[in-house]
Amino acid sequence: MEKFLWEPSDKRKEESLLENFSKFINFKSNYNFKNLWKWSIDHPEEFWSKFWDYSKIIGDKGKEIIKYNKTFNKTKFFPDSKLNYAENILKKKSSEIAISFLSEKGFEEEISWEQLYKKVCKFSGYLKSLGLKKGDRVAAYVPNKIESIISFLACAKNGIIWSSCSPDFGTQGVVDRFKQIEPSILITCDHYFYNGKKINILEKIEDILKQIPSIKKTLVFAYNKKEEINLQNYINFDEVLEKEKMDETFERFDFNHPIYILYSSGTTGKPKCITHGAGNVLIEHNKEFMLHCDIRDNEKLFYYTTTGWMMWNWLVGGLATGSSIFLFDGAPVYPKIDVLLEYCQNKKINLFGVSAKYIDHLKNEKYNSKNLDLSSIKIITSTGSPLAEESFKYVYENLKKDVHLASIAGGTDLVGCLVLGNLYSNVYMGEIQGQSLGIDVDVFTNEGKSVKDGEKGELVVKKPFPSMPVKFWGDDEGQKYHKAYFNRFENIWHHGDFIERTINNGFIMRGRSDATLNPGGVRIGTSEIYQQVEDIDFITEGLVVGQDYNDDVRIVLFVTTKNNEELDDEKIKTIKSKIRKNCSPKHVPSVVIKVPEIPRTKSGKIVELAVRKVIHGETINNKDAIANPKALKYFENLPQLKL
Numbered sequence: 001m002e003k004f005l006w007e008p009s010d011k012r013k014e015e016s017l018l019e020n021f022s023k024f025i026n027f028k029s030n031y032n033f034k035n036l037w038k039w040s041i042d043h044p045e046e047f048w049s050k051f052w053d054y055s056k057i058i059g060d061k062g063k064e065i066i067k068y069n070k071t072f073n074k075t076k077f078f079p080d081s082k083l084n085y086a087e088n089i090l091k092k093k094s095s096e097i098a099i100s101f102l103s104e105k106g107f108e109e110e111i112s113w114e115q116l117y118k119k120v121c122k123f124s125g126y127l128k129s130l131g132l133k134k135g136d137r138v139a140a141y142v143p144n145k146i147e148s149i150i151s152f153l154a155c156a157k158n159g160i161i162w163s164s165c166s167p168d169f170g171t172q173g174v175v176d177r178f179k180q181i182e183p184s185i186l187i188t189c190d191h192y193f194y195n196g197k198k199i200n201i202l203e204k205i206e207d208i209l210k211q212i213p214s215i216k217k218t219l220v221f222a223y224n225k226k227e228e229i230n231l232q233n234y235i236n237f238d239e240v241l242e243k244e245k246m247d248e249t250f251e252r253f254d255f256n257h258p259i260y261i262l263y264s265s266g267t268t269g270k271p272k273c274i275t276h277g278a279g280n281v282l283i284e285h286n287k288e289f290m291l292h293c294d295i296r297d298n299e300k301l302f303y304y305t306t307t308g309w310m311m312w313n314w315l316v317g318g319l320a321t322g323s324s325i326f327l328f329d330g331a332p333v334y335p336k337i338d339v340l341l342e343y344c345q346n347k348k349i350n351l352f353g354v355s356a357k358y359i360d361h362l363k364n365e366k367y368n369s370k371n372l373d374l375s376s377i378k379i380i381t382s383t384g385s386p387l388a389e390e391s392f393k394y395v396y397e398n399l400k401k402d403v404h405l406a407s408i409a410g411g412t413d414l415v416g417c418l419v420l421g422n423l424y425s426n427v428y429m430g431e432i433q434g435q436s437l438g439i440d441v442d443v444f445t446n447e448g449k450s451v452k453d454g455e456k457g458e459l460v461v462k463k464p465f466p467s468m469p470v471k472f473w474g475d476d477e478g479q480k481y482h483k484a485y486f487n488r489f490e491n492i493w494h495h496g497d498f499i500e501r502t503i504n505n506g507f508i509m510r511g512r513s514d515a516t517l518n519p520g521g522v523r524i525g526t527s528e529i530y531q532q533v534e535d536i537d538f539i540t541e542g543l544v545v546g547q548d549y550n551d552d553v554r555i556v557l558f559v560t561t562k563n564n565e566e567l568d569d570e571k572i573k574t575i576k577s578k579i580r581k582n583c584s585p586k587h588v589p590s591v592v593i594k595v596p597e598i599p600r601t602k603s604g605k606i607v608e609l610a611v612r613k614v615i616h617g618e619t620i621n622n623k624d625a626i627a628n629p630k631a632l633k634y635f636e637n638l639p640q641l642k643l
Contacts, residue, residue: 004426004504005396006405016423017290025050033424033434034505041440041463048077048283048438048466055286055320058091059083059252059279066464072491073481075464078279082252085259085278086124086157089319090117096298097324099146102343104330105193107224111146116153118246123154125247126240130217132184134159134253137261139183139215141165141174141201141208142307143192144329147221147237149316151187152260156278159253163261163273166308167192167201170582173528174204175211176270177263181473182214187237189221190229195331205234255279256470262310262412264484270527272480273473276415284416284467285317291437292420293351293379293406297322300376303353304332304340309522310412311353311383323350332358337365341372341399348376355384356391356407357520360551363394379404381421384521386509388551389430407432409497409509413485414467418459418495419507431506439465443501448489456500456510461493468493511553514609517546518553522586526608529587532579533557538565539575543598544589545612547641556615556641557589560598567594593640599631611635 013019013031022029022036025046029036040047045065052061062080069075092098092113100110111119132138138155142148142164155162163181165174167189178186186209191200202220209215221237222229229236259278263271289295301318302325305311318325326347332340332354344352359382380395380403387407395405406421409432418441425433435441440463443451451457472480488494498510517524526544533542540560546553557575561567572592580588599607610620614635623629 004428005392006403006427008404008423008426012423016294017296018292018294018423021051021054021291024054029424031424033422036424037435037437040437044438044463051287051291051438052078052283055283055290057083057279057283057286058088059255062255068464070491072464072486072493073468073478076256077283077464077466078255081255081279083255083279083282084157084250084252085282086120086153087250087252088282089153089156089316090120092322093117098319099149099325099327100347101144101146101327101329103193103223104196104328104334104339105224107226109146109225116150119150119241120153120157121246121248122241122244123150124157126244127154127158127160127185128247129244130185132158132160134251135161135258137161137163137181137183138185138187139163139165139178139181139212140187140307141167141169141178141205142187142189143167143223144305144307144312144327145189145221145223146327147189148187148307150241151237152316156259157250159251159257161258161261161275163263164307164312166306167199168194168306168584168586169308170580170584171204171207171211172531172582173584174208176528177273178208179212179214180270180273181261183212184214184216186212186215186218187221188218189223191223193223193330195334202234253278258470260313261473262313262415264412272475272484274412274469275471275473276467277470280466280468280470281313281317281415282320284414285314286320287437288314288416288420289318289321289323292417292422293381294404294423295321295323295351299323299350300326300347301351301353302326302328302340302344302347302349303351303381304328304355304358305353310415313415315353318351333361337362337367338369338372341369341374344377345372345374350376351379351381352377353381353383355521356382356387357385357552359387359391359395362399363391364550368398369400374400374403377403379406379421381406381408383408383410383417385518385552386511387430391551392427392429407509409507410436411495413469413495414465416467418461419499419509425505428502428504428506431502431504431508433506435507443499443507444489444492448492451501453501453503456498458488458513459495459497459499460489461495511548512546517544517555519546519555519586519590520552524555524587528583529555529557529579529589532582533559533575536575536578538562538571541598541606543595543606543608543611545608545615547591547612547615549590549643554590555588556591556593558593558595558598558611558635560596561594564596567592591640593638595631595634597628597631597634599629600627615641 408420410417
């Protein structure tokens with residue numbers, strides 16, 4: 001067995017919430033996580049009911065814990081329970097800090113629990129005054145600021161469905177998402193900063209509003225309260241909060257009532273609108289923070305994220321534990337490489353969450369934290385993409401020796417994790433420690449059989465779990481939902497990741513098994529790129545894949561040109577500029593290559609996965625489905641893709 005990098009002390013195990021919960025349910029754990037996880041999936045009603053009690057969820061639990069259905073995703077958890085998500089978040093009324101904010105420009109803001117409660121109640125009252133009711137949608141095109149969280153919680157309080165995009169998305173990316181859900185209100189900000197540059201958000205708003213006619217009112221808050229903003233056609237968000245009366249009623253809704261809509265990456269078309277239930281995400285996030293991350297009342301949580309990534313929703317969920325959350329808006333290494341770590345030092349952060357790409361960047365720059373005091377950090381969580389073995393080692397050698405490094409993986413589909421950390425297990429290089437409690441995670445062969453230790457396969461879930469999406473918005477017949485997760489194995493959730501089961505009861509992520517791109521840990525769909533590329537006059541068509549590169553993934557765009565025109569530097573610049581403007585900087589390909597022909601299936605679909613395999617030197621076994629298999633030859637041994 002490979003030597004571990006870190007072992008939790010007996011004292012940490014004994015004092016952990018994981019052990020406390022084990023005693024609460026009268027389970028003799030012996031600090032064996034696998035046994036506890038097995039009990040949780042064998043006794044799901046007891047596990048979830050007991051955890052509701054343990055985490056002190058406010059609401060009416062009801063008598064029935066799970067209402068089973070022969071169809072996987074139609075099984076309902078807590079079908080007769082009633083709760084209000086915001087009521088669970090806002091249970092503290094103290095003068096202690098609830099949320100703290102830091103901009104890359106250096107200015108800070110903070111809000112106490114008492115102030116947060118008042119402002120949420122005020123904005124809730126305003127939304128009611130506009131006639132918005134349960135089930136209506138509010139869209140937010142916002143940076144990672146306190147006002148964004150106030151808006152979200154006010155919507156949750158009223159049963160209104162929230163949806164957000166980060167401001168680095170271009171106009172088309174925003175419209176493709178929000179137009180599908182027909183929001184009544186748009187909330188935005190005047191500007192934001194990234195990498196030292198001030199970026200005006202309002203310049204895009206008029207164009208967005210023209211394309212989404214359902215939006216009747218637009219509210220704008222100031223990024224910096226010390227600067228006045230001139231709003232002619234929009235409502236001043238900050239003035240609303242000053243003038244509006246408080247509405248302190250907390251209606252309790254069904255456990256599965258939709259709370260927010262997140263978006264798939266848009267691989268095969270417009271992004272899917274993944275709709276999540278309030279109780280579903282509340283109990284899942286409570287479980288992950290408390291039992292897997294050992295987070296309790298009065299701790300401090302910081303995750304580097306934007307409002308367009310599910311980790312923002314996850315971080316906000318941490319408030320339910322009674323912990324304070326910390327926000328950073330801007331580039332993660334600006335104005336200096338350790339700005340995030342210095343933030344952790346200054347605020348005495350307990351949970352520090354980042355992408356694997358961030359850790360890899362520090363490693364590549366040979367950064368060492370010896371000049372910082374990071375003693376407050378007890379857990380570092382890494383997600384977005386697999387954390388490389390050497391990056392595990394780097395954390396312990398250069399950031400902090402005594403820390404729980406938890407690589408975690410799940411996604412937008414469940415706003416949480418399928419595999420993550422725990423305080424019973426050791427940390428091994430390159431490995432995720434174990435499965436999520438209460439979720440029957442497994443690894444399948446192509447034939448639908450469980451793999452053995454040391455073998456790779458498809459990440460699946462064999463039984464229903466609470467944080468499954470309630471539905472896909474606009475998918476009334478459930479066809480998109482079924483295709484997304486249940487097309488591969490009958491009545492088994494197929495997650496779309498290659499994963500290896502290890503001899504240490506852990507897991508190693510081996511990348512996506514579908515066509516989703518994952519540069520820097522951010523999932524990106526190919527269709528959004530195609531939409532821009534194929535609108536360029538000198539391009540006939542394109543094909544986008546992700547190439548494994550320097551422990552990350554880089555986007556590679558192949559194009560065919562009209563009249564076989566040469567692809568010079570100026571044309572490549574045009575392509576990249578258009579993608580950056582209308583999608584986001586994250587969508588911009590690292591490499592653009594001209595090819596004579598794009599391979600397609602006999603039904604006319606481009607074969608992204610086949611091309612991805614070819615550029616990685618893998619064999620294509622099934623060429624029968626490809627109409628022009630000889631075209632794959634063009635992608636072999638390309639000098640532009642040499643590592």
